[in-house]
Amino acid sequence: MQNLIDIQWARSNSTVPPAGEFLSPGEVEKYSKLRFPQRRADWLLGRWTAKQLLHTSVEQLSGLHFAEWTVANEGDGRPYASLSGRRLPGCLSISHRGGQAVCAWSSNAHIGLGIDLEIIEPRTNAFIQDYLTDAEQILAAGRQREGDAVLIWSAKEAMLKAMGTGLRLDTRSVEVMRIGNNETLAKWYALEVHSRVQEEFRWWAGWQTAAETVLTLAVCTGEMQLDSLQIHEVIL
Numbered sequence: 001m002q003n004l005i006d007i008q009w010a011r012s013n014s015t016v017p018p019a020g021e022f023l024s025p026g027e028v029e030k031y032s033k034l035r036f037p038q039r040r041a042d043w044l045l046g047r048w049t050a051k052q053l054l055h056t057s058v059e060q061l062s063g064l065h066f067a068e069w070t071v072a073n074e075g076d077g078r079p080y081a082s083l084s085g086r087r088l089p090g091c092l093s094i095s096h097r098g099g100q101a102v103c104a105w106s107s108n109a110h111i112g113l114g115i116d117l118e119i120i121e122p123r124t125n126a127f128i129q130d131y132l133t134d135a136e137q138i139l140a141a142g143r144q145r146e147g148d149a150v151l152i153w154s155a156k157e158a159m160l161k162a163m164g165t166g167l168r169l170d171t172r173s174v175e176v177m178r179i180g181n182n183e184t185l186a187k188w189y190a191l192e193v194h195s196r197v198q199e200e201f202r203w204w205a206g207w208q209t210a211a212e213t214v215l216t217l218a219v220c221t222g223e224m225q226l227d228s229l230q231i232h233e234v235i236l
Contacts, residue, residue, distance in 0.1 A: 004108070004228050004230065005106060005108050005111055005219065005221075005224065005226065005228055005229045005230065006106060006107065006108065006230045006232070007104055007105070007106045007113065007217075007219070007229070007230065007231045007232070008053060008056075008057045008104070008105050008106070008232050008233075008234050009053070009102065009103065009104040009105070009115060009217065009231065009232075009233055009234065010049060010052065010053040010056075010102065010103055010233065010234040010235070010236050011049075011100065011101070011102045011117075011210075011215070011233075011236075012045065012048065012049040012052065012100070012101050012102075012103075012236050013045075013099055013100045013101070014048075014236065016041075016044050016045050016048045017048070019031050019044060021066075021067070022047075022048065022051060022066035022067055023047065023066075023067060024066075024067050024068065024069060024070040025067075026070050026072065027047060027070055027071065027072075031043065031044065031047075041099075042096045042097075042101070043096075045096055045099070045100075045101045046094045046095070046096045046101045046103070047071055047094075048101070049094070049096075049101040049102065049103045049236070050071045050079065050092065050094050050103045050105075051066045051071060052236045053103045053105055053234055053236070054071070054081050054092075054105060056234055056236075057105050057107075057234065058081065058088065058090075058105070058107070060083055060088065061081070061083065061088075064083075068083075069081065069082065069083045069084075070082040070083075071092070071094075072087075076164065076165070076166070076168075077166055078092075078161075078164055078166075079092045079093070079094050080092055081105075089107065089109040090105060090106055090107040090108065090109055091104075091105070091106045091108070091109065091111060091112065091113035092104070092105050092113070093105075093113050093114050093115040093158075093161050093162075094115070095115050095116045095117040095157075096117065097117045097118055097119050097213065098119050098213070100117060100213065101117070102115050102116075102117045102215060103115065104217060106219075110221060110223050110224055111162075111219055111220065111221045111224065112161075112162035112163055112164060112201075112218075112219065112220040112221065113161075113162055113217075113218070113219055114157070114158035114159060114160065114161025114162035114163075114217070114218045114219075115158055115161070115215070115216070115217050115218075116154045116155070116157040116158040116161065116215070116216050117154070117213055117214075117215050118150050118151075118153065118154040118157075118213060118214050118216075119150075119212060119213055120146065120147050120150050120209070120212050120213060120214055121146075121150065122146055123146070123149045123150060123153070127149075128140060128149055131153065131156070131171045131172070132149070132152060132153070132171075132172070133172045133175050135175060135177065136152050136175060136176055139152065139176065139177075139178075139179065140152055147209075147214070148179060150214055151176075151179065151207055151214050151216070152176045152179075153171075154207070154214050154215070154216040155176050155191055155193060155205055155207065155216045155218065156171050156174050156175075156176065157216070158205065158216040158217060158218035159174040159193060159195070159203075159205065159218045159220070160173075160174060161218070162218045162219060162220045163195065163198065163201075163220060169197070172196070173195065173196050173197045174193065174194070174195050174196065174197075175193065175194055175195075175196055176191055176192070176193050176205075177192045177193065177194065178191070178192035179191060179207075180192070184206065185204075185206060185229065185231055186230075186231040186232065186233070187208060187233075188206030188207065188208055188217065188231065189206060189207050189208060190205070190206055191205040191206060191207055191216070192205075193205045193218065195220070198222075200222055201220045201221065201222055202220065202221050202222070202224070202225065202226055203218065203219065203220050203226075204218070204219045204226045204229055205217065205218040205219070206231075217231070
């Protein structure tokens with residue numbers, strides 16, 4: 001078992017090349033089935049960001065053309081990297097909003113990993129009451145209500161991705177207990193979080209903001225300590 005938990009992440013809003021220049025045949029087929037223009041654009045930017053990050057971070061892929069390997073999805077939606085039909089060990093997470101995409105990768109297969117990007121914009125009282133726990137509603141009720149509500153929502157999405165469930169699980173199954181305001185690890189602010197359904201999980205979660213967006217990253221494990229966690233931003 002690996003002791004080091006090394007995570008690389010990247011953000012992109014760059015111009016995406018034509019799909020045929022970097023997608024594998026399987027990815028081209030999936031892209032062709034996407035009906036709505038915005039969904040197609042978001043998906044393509046997410047794949048472009050993931051491929052740039054993986055090409056930089058994964059030794060087996062560094063010498064290959066992007067179209068020679070695939071970013072595929074499990075039946076439950078979780079993305080993974082595949083070479084010659086073989087899944088590469090590790091964890092991959094992708095998120096996109098408003099013409100931007102982020103991606104996180106770790107070669108450590110003993111963790112769960114989730115990244116989420118959200119635009120900071122108003123959320124209705126009904127949204128907050130439906131998707132946030134009672135404690136989170138109190139946490140989001142201060143003067144930074146708008147930003148904190150989005151931050152809590154984003155953290156919950158990242159946590160559910162890390163758990164491998166996504167939004168199939170009730171968002172109130174995970175909870176943000178405290179929002180830290182001091183940088184702790186690689187320019188991330190700390191979040192104190194827990195799972196209300198898998199209480200044995202150990203967690204690290206963090207957040208940062210840029211250009212009217214909030215970005216959250218969550219790591220969970222049931223087998224390892226998280227004191228060896230390292231996070232590196234890759235500039236694309």
